[in-house]
Amino acid sequence: MRYIDLRSDTVTQPTQQMREAMYTAAVGDDVYGDDPTVNRLEELGASMLGKEAALFLPSGTMANQIGVMCHTSRGDEVILSADCHIFVHEVGAVAVLSGANLRALSFPGGIYDPAMIEQAIRPQDIHQPRTALICLENALGNGRLVPVEVMEEIYSLAGQRGIALHLDGARVFNAAAALGVDVKEIAKNCDTLSCCLSKGLAAPVGSLLAGDQATIAKARKYRKMLGGGMRQCGILAAAGIIALEEMIKRLPADHDNAKYLAKRLAELEGVEVEADSVQINMVFCKLNRSPEIIEALPAKLLEKGIKINEGGQRGFRFVTSNEIAREDLDYFVDTLADFMVK
Numbered sequence: 001m002r003y004i005d006l007r008s009d010t011v012t013q014p015t016q017q018m019r020e021a022m023y024t025a026a027v028g029d030d031v032y033g034d035d036p037t038v039n040r041l042e043e044l045g046a047s048m049l050g051k052e053a054a055l056f057l058p059s060g061t062m063a064n065q066i067g068v069m070c071h072t073s074r075g076d077e078v079i080l081s082a083d084c085h086i087f088v089h090e091v092g093a094v095a096v097l098s099g100a101n102l103r104a105l106s107f108p109g110g111i112y113d114p115a116m117i118e119q120a121i122r123p124q125d126i127h128q129p130r131t132a133l134i135c136l137e138n139a140l141g142n143g144r145l146v147p148v149e150v151m152e153e154i155y156s157l158a159g160q161r162g163i164a165l166h167l168d169g170a171r172v173f174n175a176a177a178a179l180g181v182d183v184k185e186i187a188k189n190c191d192t193l194s195c196c197l198s199k200g201l202a203a204p205v206g207s208l209l210a211g212d213q214a215t216i217a218k219a220r221k222y223r224k225m226l227g228g229g230m231r232q233c234g235i236l237a238a239a240g241i242i243a244l245e246e247m248i249k250r251l252p253a254d255h256d257n258a259k260y261l262a263k264r265l266a267e268l269e270g271v272e273v274e275a276d277s278v279q280i281n282m283v284f285c286k287l288n289r290s291p292e293i294i295e296a297l298p299a300k301l302l303e304k305g306i307k308i309n310e311g312g313q314r315g316f317r318f319v320t321s322n323e324i325a326r327e328d329l330d331y332f333v334d335t336l337a338d339f340m341v342k
């Protein structure tokens with residue numbers, strides 16, 4: 001049975017073109033630097049992001065964690081958002097791997113405030129930790145965008161204070177498409193950035209960490225330390241190349257579909273859509289129905305061939321991606337409408 005899967009853009013299947021490229025990929029032992037397909041992906045990623053070098057990694061989490069490891073020493077402090085992936089969804093890895101202190105700021109609406117960041121930078125004081133790193137996300141995990149000017153302001157502040165900036169760019173290509181800028185315009189406002197090939201871009205596995213040569217050489221060693229040195233992984237990188245060369249072109253279609261979905265949902269009685277937060281491929285909405293109806297919804301929709309996550313604090317999140325067409329969204333909204341009247 002085919003499901004309409006609105007849980008995340010991580011659920012995408014590799015495309016036929018990817019499967020064929022994976023099948024025929026030239027490979028070698030990447031720990032020796034011998035895999036031509038991985039080398040090509042890393043060069044392509046670095047050049048698209050406007051950085052000197054890039055490293056192929058198994059996941060966005062590992063890319064972020066190695067990014068933090070590269071910029072910090074034990075006892076240093078990292079400023080980040082209390083809502084961000086590194087703080088909330090990476091299993092406390094910074095404490096384990098970097099031994100750094102996290103200074104999590106609660107930005108109103110999750111939107112970065114450079115003044116709050118500036119205030120959180122530690123003075124030089126024998127009692128206080130050294131602020132070594134600021135971590136940002138763009139696009140934000142809440143589906144919103146960070147304007148390039150805001151990134152510029154924070155990066156310039158970081159530079160003046162001798163602090164590095166790492167960007168969790170899991171969806172940086174979504175951000176670039178939605179902001180209408182070349183991804184380099186975003187990437188130039190950070191020292192390192194991670195980007196995911198497996199979110200929305202349909203590669204089965206993989207992320208890149210990009211930065212200057214020296215940092216990426218250090219990152220390569222950390223990857224080995226964490227057991228992430230992969231051998232003939234050109235098979236995976238082959239799909240990553242198609243993600244970068246082909247799949248980013250179709251991200252605006254996901255964004256348009258999310259806007260279409262938000263509009264259709266807003267027409268339903270009892271549905272409160274956060275219309276202004278639909279900036280990439282995510283729609284957040286609240287359903288004004290009893291907790292019983294809301295709790296039962298994912299299971300009921302599953303019976304109709306639709307997968308959604310349980311509702312959270314911001315209600316439900318629906319994510320559009322490569323395999324979701326307009327007809328699927330119509331079917332979803334019509335099915336949801338049925339459950340809303342019951």
Ligand SMILES: Cc1ncc(COP(=O)(O)O)c(C=O)c1O
Pocket residue numbers: 010058059060061062064085086137140141168170171196207
């Ligand atoms: C903003 C953000 N950063 C990082 C990650 C981590 O990626 P991975 O699941 O590949 O570890 C995710 C995953 O959804 C994410 O949404």
